Structure formats: C-alpha cells, structure tokens
Amino acid sequence: MELDQVFSNLALGFSVAFSPLNMFWCFMGALIGTAIGVLPGVGPVATMALLLPITYFLTPEGALIMLAGIYYGAQYGGSTTAILVNLPGEASSVVTALDGYAMARQGRAGPALAIAALGSFFAGTVATFAIVLAAPPLTKLAQQFAPADYFSLMTLGLVLAVVMAxxxxxxxxxxxxxxxLLGLIGTDVNTGNTRFTFGIGDLFDGIGFVIVAMGLFGIGEIIKNLGDPERRDLVSSKISGLMPTREDLRRSFMPVLRGTFLGGLLGILPGGGAVLGSFSSYALEKKLSPTPEKFGTGMIEGVAGPEAANNAAAQTSFIPMLTLGIPSNAVMAMMIGGMMIHGIVPGPQVMEQKPDLFWGMIVSMWLGNAMLVILNLPLIGIWVKMLLVPYRLLAISILFFCCIGVxxxxxxxxxxxxxxxxxxxGYVFIRLGCEPAPLLLGYLLGPLMEVYMRRAMLLSRGDAMVFLERPLSLTFLIIAAVALILVILPNIRKAREEAFQE
Amino acid sequence: MRVRAGQELATGLLFILIGGGALYIGADYPMGIPQRPGTGVLPRILSWCLVGTGFVLLLQAVVIEAAVVKRAAPTLIGATAASVVVAFGASMIGAEPAWGVLPAVIGFFLLMDRVVPGSAWRPLFAVTLATVAFGMTVDSLGLIAAMVISLTICAAGTPETRWPEYAGFLLIMIALGVGTFVWLLGMPIPVWPVKVPDWLWFLR
Structure with missing residues (x-):
C-alpha cells in the first residue's frame, strides 16, 4: 500500500476525530472509562452495555468513539488505583499492583504513575499505527472470502476464544x-420458522444483545459483589513528585518496547486482549531480568512492561473487529453491538463504505490516549476520592441504569x-467458575455462522466438502484443530494453567 | 479442589439440562435438505454438543473428586423425582407437563449450593426481584414509583444498607433519572402513575 494513502487516511481520521463534538465524546468516554476503571467491581463491559442504549442518541462516529474511550480509559483508571491503593480496578492491572504498589509504599508512587501513563501512551501510539498499516491489507483479504471461508474463520475465532479463556x-x-443456541432464539430469517420462543411474542425477534450483556455482566456482578463483604481499606499514600528519574526512564525503555510488541500481538488473537497481554509481559520481564527475585518489591520494569502491553493489546484487539467484523473479546462484542444499533453491519465493507467512521475512530483512540495522559496525572486525587463511594450505593445506581437502559x-x-x-x-456462571465472555461471542457469531453455512451449502449444492476444499477455509480449520489439540495435550495444558496463575 | 469438582459437576448438569431441553423443544424443527439446511440443523448440532460437553464435565468432576457425587446425589435424586411427579401430575389434570421444569430449576439451585457452598441468596433474590419489579411497574406506575419500589428492594439485598443514607441517595437518583432520561433524552416514559398495572387486574 502506498504511503500517501496512509496519510490521506490519517488526514481523514484527524478531521473526524478532531471535530469539537467528537472530541467531546472522546473525552467523555475516556473520563467515564477512567472512573469505571478506578472502581473495583464495575467493569468496562458492563459499563459499555449500560451506555449502549444512550449511544443511540449520538452519531455513529460519536457513539463508537465514546465506547472505545471507555475501554482504554478503564485500563488507565485500573492501573491508577492498582498503584496507589493496591486495588486493581480491572483484571488487566492486577500485575501492575504487584510492583506499582510496592513502589508507592516506598514513596515513589509518582514515578510509577508517570511511567505507567507514558508507557501506555507510547504503546497506544504504536498500536494505532499498527492498525493503520494492518487494516487495509486485511480488509482486502477479507473481501475475497467466500461464505465457507467466513464460516471457518468464525469457527477459528471461537476455538481460539476457548483456548485463551x-x-x-x-x-x-x-x-x-x-x-x-441462545443466539438462535427467535425467527429463523431463512425459513420464517420460530425457534425456542415458547410462543412469547416478544421473543420472535430474538433477545437483544444488550439485554444478554447487561444481565450477565451488569446484574450478575451486582449480585456477586453484594454477596461479598466489602473490604476496601483505603491506604492513601502521599504522592510527591511525578517526575521519574533518568534511571527510571532508562530501565523502563526496553520493557515498554517489549510490552508493546507482545501486547500488540496478543491483542489481535481472539480471546486475548488486555488481560493476557499484561500477564505475559510481566512474566517475560521477570524472566529477562538479571534480578528476577526483586520483582514484587517495586521494580519499575514490572510496571512499565505490563502497562504498555495492556494498552497495546486493548488497541490491537480492534483489528479483527474492524476488518473482519469478528469480535475477539467481550469488549469488542460491545463495539459490534454499538455498530449494529446504528445499522452498521461490521465487516470488511465498513472501511470502504464508512471511511470517516473507520479512520475517525482509529485516530480518536490516539487522541483519547493523549487526553488521558494530560488529564489523569493531575486528576489522580479525585480518582482516589471516588473509591470512597461505597458499593451499597454503587449497586443501586448500576441496577437502575441497567433497568432503564434495557x-x-x-x-x-x-x-x-x-x-x-x-x-x-450470570450469577450462576460466576458461582460455577464459567466465564461469560465466550457465551457472548457465541451469541453474536452463532446466527452469523448459520447464515454463512447456509450460503456455502447452497453454493456447493449441498456438498459439505466445500469447507475443506477452499484453501483459506481449510487453513482456518486446520489452525483451529491444531490449537484445540494442543490445548488438550497434557503438558501444554499444564504450562497454560501456570501462566494463568502467575 | 473440592470447590472445583462441585463446579464442574453443577456446570455439567446445567449444560445437560439446557441441551436436553433444547433437543426436546427442537425435536420437530425441520432439517431441510443439504442444499438448504433447515431450521433444525444448527440447534440440533449445538444441543448435542452442549449435552456432550456436559457429560465430559461430569466425568471430570468425578475424576477430580469422586466424593462429589455423594454430596450431590440426594438433591439430584430428589429434584429428578419431584420434577417427574410434577410433570406427570400436571398432565393428569390436563395442565402442561412443562411445569416439571420448575422443580428441576429449584433443584439445580439447591444442588449448586450444596456442591459449591456460599450462595448469596439474599442479594440474588433482592436484585432479581428489584429488576422484575422495575419491569412490572415502570409503564403503569411511572418512573418515580418504579424507582422507589425497585431500588428499595435492591437496597434490602445487603445488610450494609444504611437507610437514612439510602433515602437521600434515592432522591438524588430520582432527580438524575428523571432529569436525564425523561427531560434530557426525551424518552417516552411516564413519570407519574398512569394506570393500574395489568397484573393487578383484580384492583380494577
């Protein structure tokens, strides 16, 4: 692809993202996201589900820009409280708390926060460019997909989601x-038959995605959190001086680079995303360090790497969603939900038919990251104060927003x-240790897979071999099979379990 | 480890229950021909996969800790028996045999509590009831009444609620809710009661 095309795309993106209204939504998204990230027990998925109905009143660009802002804002907020009060607001900042909080106790909260913010910003910038470069070729590839290829790609996506879970x-x-199965509830568009509707008229159109997501992630979480006795001991440490020393910067440089690369790579994979990125980066830094035993006692590498990785992963997980229309995790499923509310069918055609939306959103992610760096460091005091809001009141407000939203x-x-x-x-799943994210992906992809399966079968005149005869489709299926076999093999399974326990 | 065996067992049973139910309901969905796969193809494949996964999970549970079966057995047998009796009884008096699902669902929750101890019954009931209450009242009694009823039920779900604080917070929430959704966003939701809810037909 020519370089000038990259620049014209970016120019278009800048013109959309920097329009005053979109900047406002970007700001709002980043702000809400940070607040959500700070509060433990309120995740970005639930928040995005809550705000989906409201985005209906926005332009499609504004809606998606705001939703994206919530996601990366939550990463920032999560690490702020992880460092200051040892309370990881998000799963992806759990590892940040290990060394970040140790640094804070040594009175070095400032440098830890600054490195986290700068590392995230750097990673976000690199990942944005990765999207700009990767999106057009991937989209071109996707346009050559036949129905059978799509079916197999979605199978692969779901298999990888299982492997990564x-x-x-x-x-x-x-x-x-x-x-x-839940996705199939409602009227079968091809035949007009209804499935699993129990004769209830309101089920003929299926159950809305927002309803499923809010129930599983919103209501289910409230029940769980109210059941856990609240134990939030606020140990605020004094923040003195944000500036990291030259030594800090030198030691953080390579971890940030490695974290950006690792996170960016893992973010593209279905089922990956920010959590896997930060955990892997921490493990990698520990392995590469000459003093691995010092990790956990306030090593800046243990903050810089994971923070860069989770932000890079958060950005690159947009790639499969934007180019192929396939959500790689629950957050991307929310983004697709947001697109569908505005009547946009996610897929490779989005980039051609709605270039302003596509490029505007990408540039807005970079803009949002920049806003977060500028905003967050001075606002840290406010964020820590937010932790004083007790969950008993939060629960009531979340419940109300879920109800009115639906x-x-x-x-x-x-x-x-x-x-x-x-x-x-959702509560039953939490009790049983079942992650709801794969369910959400299946819910979105199930009906789509049926459509592509039917088209493929029609085109091949009923020959199921079509899924194995097309090279692309075969490749996807082989990767899926290999991934599934690998993960079931005992020794790799053991290593995987260890990785998740770190 | 004890908890994990119980989780796998309960998850397995849940998957078998739902998969089996979907197979039963979808039994008469047409399969079509290979060129035009019918309504029933994917539901059937998925249901069987779900049931199969459920059985593997049961097996895993037994491998992890065989004693989990002993813990689950009384509830399992009891719930199955109750479910059969209710379904049979319902068909005897001419009602839907599907009523047998009710004891099965209750039995599942009891079983889950037995093999994975620590269910938060109070928040579970309160939050669910609060959500249902909101749905049942909002378009008849209006937003304010629906909020008062539903949020109060929710607040009753935790012993941590401090009622004076809650009262103040409720007022703020009502102002925020009405202000944002009705005035600012202009959603067609009644603020004040407009009619007696349909489910209170006997008050009409």
Whole structure:
C-alpha cells in the first residue's frame, strides 16, 4: 500500500476525530472509562452495555468513539488505583499492583504513575499505527472470502476464544455452544420458522444483545459483589513528585518496547486482549531480568512492561473487529453491538463504505490516549476520592441504569424481565467458575455462522466438502484443530494453567 | 479442589439440562435438505454438543473428586423425582407437563449450593426481584414509583444498607433519572402513575 494513502487516511481520521463534538465524546468516554476503571467491581463491559442504549442518541462516529474511550480509559483508571491503593480496578492491572504498589509504599508512587501513563501512551501510539498499516491489507483479504471461508474463520475465532479463556476448557466450550443456541432464539430469517420462543411474542425477534450483556455482566456482578463483604481499606499514600528519574526512564525503555510488541500481538488473537497481554509481559520481564527475585518489591520494569502491553493489546484487539467484523473479546462484542444499533453491519465493507467512521475512530483512540495522559496525572486525587463511594450505593445506581437502559431500547417491560433472567444466569456462571465472555461471542457469531453455512451449502449444492476444499477455509480449520489439540495435550495444558496463575 | 469438582459437576448438569431441553423443544424443527439446511440443523448440532460437553464435565468432576457425587446425589435424586411427579401430575389434570421444569430449576439451585457452598441468596433474590419489579411497574406506575419500589428492594439485598443514607441517595437518583432520561433524552416514559398495572387486574 502506498504511503500517501496512509496519510490521506490519517488526514481523514484527524478531521473526524478532531471535530469539537467528537472530541467531546472522546473525552467523555475516556473520563467515564477512567472512573469505571478506578472502581473495583464495575467493569468496562458492563459499563459499555449500560451506555449502549444512550449511544443511540449520538452519531455513529460519536457513539463508537465514546465506547472505545471507555475501554482504554478503564485500563488507565485500573492501573491508577492498582498503584496507589493496591486495588486493581480491572483484571488487566492486577500485575501492575504487584510492583506499582510496592513502589508507592516506598514513596515513589509518582514515578510509577508517570511511567505507567507514558508507557501506555507510547504503546497506544504504536498500536494505532499498527492498525493503520494492518487494516487495509486485511480488509482486502477479507473481501475475497467466500461464505465457507467466513464460516471457518468464525469457527477459528471461537476455538481460539476457548483456548485463551482462563479456567476449564470444557466449560468455555460449553459456554460457546450455549451462547450460539441462545443466539438462535427467535425467527429463523431463512425459513420464517420460530425457534425456542415458547410462543412469547416478544421473543420472535430474538433477545437483544444488550439485554444478554447487561444481565450477565451488569446484574450478575451486582449480585456477586453484594454477596461479598466489602473490604476496601483505603491506604492513601502521599504522592510527591511525578517526575521519574533518568534511571527510571532508562530501565523502563526496553520493557515498554517489549510490552508493546507482545501486547500488540496478543491483542489481535481472539480471546486475548488486555488481560493476557499484561500477564505475559510481566512474566517475560521477570524472566529477562538479571534480578528476577526483586520483582514484587517495586521494580519499575514490572510496571512499565505490563502497562504498555495492556494498552497495546486493548488497541490491537480492534483489528479483527474492524476488518473482519469478528469480535475477539467481550469488549469488542460491545463495539459490534454499538455498530449494529446504528445499522452498521461490521465487516470488511465498513472501511470502504464508512471511511470517516473507520479512520475517525482509529485516530480518536490516539487522541483519547493523549487526553488521558494530560488529564489523569493531575486528576489522580479525585480518582482516589471516588473509591470512597461505597458499593451499597454503587449497586443501586448500576441496577437502575441497567433497568432503564434495557427498558429504553424498545419500551418493552418484558425485556427488563429477560434481563433479570440473564442476571440470575450470570450469577450462576460466576458461582460455577464459567466465564461469560465466550457465551457472548457465541451469541453474536452463532446466527452469523448459520447464515454463512447456509450460503456455502447452497453454493456447493449441498456438498459439505466445500469447507475443506477452499484453501483459506481449510487453513482456518486446520489452525483451529491444531490449537484445540494442543490445548488438550497434557503438558501444554499444564504450562497454560501456570501462566494463568502467575 | 473440592470447590472445583462441585463446579464442574453443577456446570455439567446445567449444560445437560439446557441441551436436553433444547433437543426436546427442537425435536420437530425441520432439517431441510443439504442444499438448504433447515431450521433444525444448527440447534440440533449445538444441543448435542452442549449435552456432550456436559457429560465430559461430569466425568471430570468425578475424576477430580469422586466424593462429589455423594454430596450431590440426594438433591439430584430428589429434584429428578419431584420434577417427574410434577410433570406427570400436571398432565393428569390436563395442565402442561412443562411445569416439571420448575422443580428441576429449584433443584439445580439447591444442588449448586450444596456442591459449591456460599450462595448469596439474599442479594440474588433482592436484585432479581428489584429488576422484575422495575419491569412490572415502570409503564403503569411511572418512573418515580418504579424507582422507589425497585431500588428499595435492591437496597434490602445487603445488610450494609444504611437507610437514612439510602433515602437521600434515592432522591438524588430520582432527580438524575428523571432529569436525564425523561427531560434530557426525551424518552417516552411516564413519570407519574398512569394506570393500574395489568397484573393487578383484580384492583380494577
């Protein structure tokens, strides 16, 4: 691809992202995201689900820019509290707390925060360029896909989501099947038959994605968190001087580079995303360090690497969603939900038909990251104060926003009841140690896979071999099979379990 | 390890229950021809996969800790028996045999609590009831009444609630809710009661 095309794309992106209104939504997204990231027990997925109905009132660009802002904002917020009060607001900042909090106790919270922010910003910038460079060729490739290829690619995506899921493989597999089955509820568009509707009229159109997501991630989490007794001891440490020393910068440089690369790579994979990126980066830095035994006692490398990795992964996980229309994790599923609310079908055609949306969103991610660096460091005091809001009040507000959010979709009270059902199911899954993210992916991809399966079968006149005869489709299926076999093999499984326990 | 065996067992049963139910409901969905796969193809494949996964999970549970079966057995047998009796009884008096699902669901929750101890029953009931209450009241009693009823039920779900603090917070939430969703976003939601809810038909 020519370089001037890259620049014209970026120029278009800048013109969209820097329009005052979109900058405002970007700011709002980053701000809300940071707040969410600071608060433990409120995740970005639930927040995005809550705000999906509201984005209906925004332009498509504004909606997606804001939703994206919530995601990377949450990464920043999560690490702020991880460092200051040893409370990782997000799963991806759990490892940041190890060395970051140790640094804070030594009175070096400032440098830790600054390195985390600068490392994240650097990683975000690099990852944005990675998207700019990777998106057009991938989109071109995707345009040559036949229905059979799409079917196999989605199979691969779901298999990788199983492989990457922490915990039991069989549970993740079952959650995908269950999600796909739930996705089939409603009217079968090809034949007009209804499936699993129990004769309930409000189910003929299927259960809305927002309802499932809010129930599983919003309501389910409230039940779980209210059940856990609150133990939030606020140990605020004095922040003196944000500036990292020259020594800090020198020691952080390579970890940030490695973290950016590793996180960026892992972010593209389905089921990966920010959490895997930060954990792997921490493990890598520990392995490469001449003094691995000092990790956990305030090593700046243990903050710089993971923070860069989780931000890079957060950005690059947009690549499969933007180019292929395939969500790689629950957050991307939310983004797709946001697109569909505005009648945009995610897929390779988005880049050609809506270039302003596509490039505007990408540039906004970079802009949002820059805003976060400028905003967050001075606002740290406010974020720490936010931790004083007790969960008993948070729970009430989240419940209300879930209810009104779902009700506002179609003004149907029955949908609020469906959400209650999914809330109970979400709590059951938490109790049983089943991650809900694979279910959500299956829920989105199941109906799509049926469409592509039908098209492929029609084109091949009923010959199922079509999935093995097309080279692309065969390649995807082989990768999927190999990944599945590898993960079931005992020794690799052991290593994987260890990696998740780190 | 004890908890994990219980989790796998309960998950396995849940998957078998849902997969089996989907197979039963979807039994008459047409399969179509290979060129035009019918309505029933994917549901059937997925249901069987789900049931199969469930059985593997049961097996794993037994391998991890065989004693988990002993813990689960009484509830399992009891729930199955109750479910059969109810389904049979319902068909005898001319009602839907599907009522048998009800004891099965209750039985599942009891079983889950037995093999994975520590269920948060109070928040579970309160939050679910609060959500249902909101849905059942919002379009008849209006947003404010729905919020008061539903949020109060939710607050009752945790012993940590301090009622004076809650009352103040509720007022803020109502102001915020009505202000944002009705005035600012202009959603067609009644603020004040407009009618007696349908489910209170006997009050009409």
């Amino acid at each position: 922490s915990g039991s493989i069989m549970k993740a597999l079952g959650m995908i099947f269950l999600g796909m 009700y506002s979709l179609n003004n149907l009270w029955s949908e609020v009841l469906f959400m209650a059902l999914f809330g109970v199911l």
